[in-house]
Amino acid sequence: MEKPVILAVSSCRPKVFRGELQLNGTQATHCYFNPPIPEFIDSVTEYRERFLAHPPLAINRQRSNDMAIERFRNRHTIAELVTHNLNNYRSVDFTCEATIEQVAGNRDWFYKSCNDCSLRVLEDIDHPNRYTCRTHRTHATCKHTYCFKTIVNDTTTTAFFTFFLDAGNAIVGHTCKELVTVRGYDQPHELPPVVQAIEGQRIYCRSTT
Known part of the structure; x- marks a missing residue:
């Protein structure tokens, strides 16, 4: 599937858990990938503009048992890390x-x-x-x-x-x-x-x- 993939979720119940906002599914909840609505086109355009201006960091979440490989997983320079909001990369090992x-x-x-x-x-x-x-x-x-x-x-x-x-x-x-x-x-x-x-x-x- 071509990126970006836009996911629209309907009929959810918002809830705050441990200080963070979460969405709980209900019997009426449905998920739509790349829905054919005007908001989808707007979201894709905004995402592509942001991506071209400031590409996200390449992330590999799969751990390796080989430490020689693990030492280089998610290897980034300090200059790269300080220019990104690392709150967007939860539980990622850099x-x-x-x-x-x-x-x-x-x-x-x-x-x-x-x-x-x-x-x-x-x-x-x-x-x-x-x-x-x-x-x-x-x-x-x-x-x-x-x-x-x-x-x-x-x-x-x-x-x-x-x-x-x-x-x-x-x-x-x-x-x-x-x-x-x-x-x-x-x-x-x-x-x-x-x-x-x-x-x-x-x-x-x-x-x-």
């Missing part, structure tokens, strides 16, 4: 390859997080070893979580990437817990040399919208 040009030293590189989630905890200054998460209960301990910000470049443009959790562990080569509790880098505003050393590193990035 990949790119870039170089870390700089690690921001003017902001915290880790934070203390809840043991049950990744939210930042509040530390009770009057009661040592008491950390409170706004979602979960008070804990006697907390986790240390990466949150360092970087400037990356893939030769098309630069962008700010912030690395958390496993992504930070993989790039730095050490866990945040190790750096804070074993190596003694316990000041979030003082960037450890081992984190600074990732500048110039070529990285493979994968993000899900």
Whole structure:
């Protein structure tokens, strides 16, 4: 079937579910592909004008068990990604390859997080070893979580990437817990040399919208 394909749906019942508008079918609901109505011609013309001015990103939703292939699935440059509204690509894995040009030293590189989630905890200054998460209960301990910000470049443009959790562990080569509790880098505003050393590193990035 020639693109674009226009689908007209009749006799639906609108409903809001989890904050998003949905259409529920009824016994009278019918679907019409490319219906022979004036609105169809108008929609096709508008779509083609938008497509020619700003073509959509090529998307492949089929995952591969071969990681060599998976690394290049939905591979786009940063320049391409920043010029599109990624809200239109829900649950799509995008990949790119870039170089870390700089690690921001003017902001915290880790934070203390809840043991049950990744939210930042509040530390009770009057009661040592008491950390409170706004979602979960008070804990006697907390986790240390990466949150360092970087400037990356893939030769098309630069962008700010912030690395958390496993992504930070993989790039730095050490866990945040190790750096804070074993190596003694316990000041979030003082960037450890081992984190600074990732500048110039070529990285493979994968993000899900």
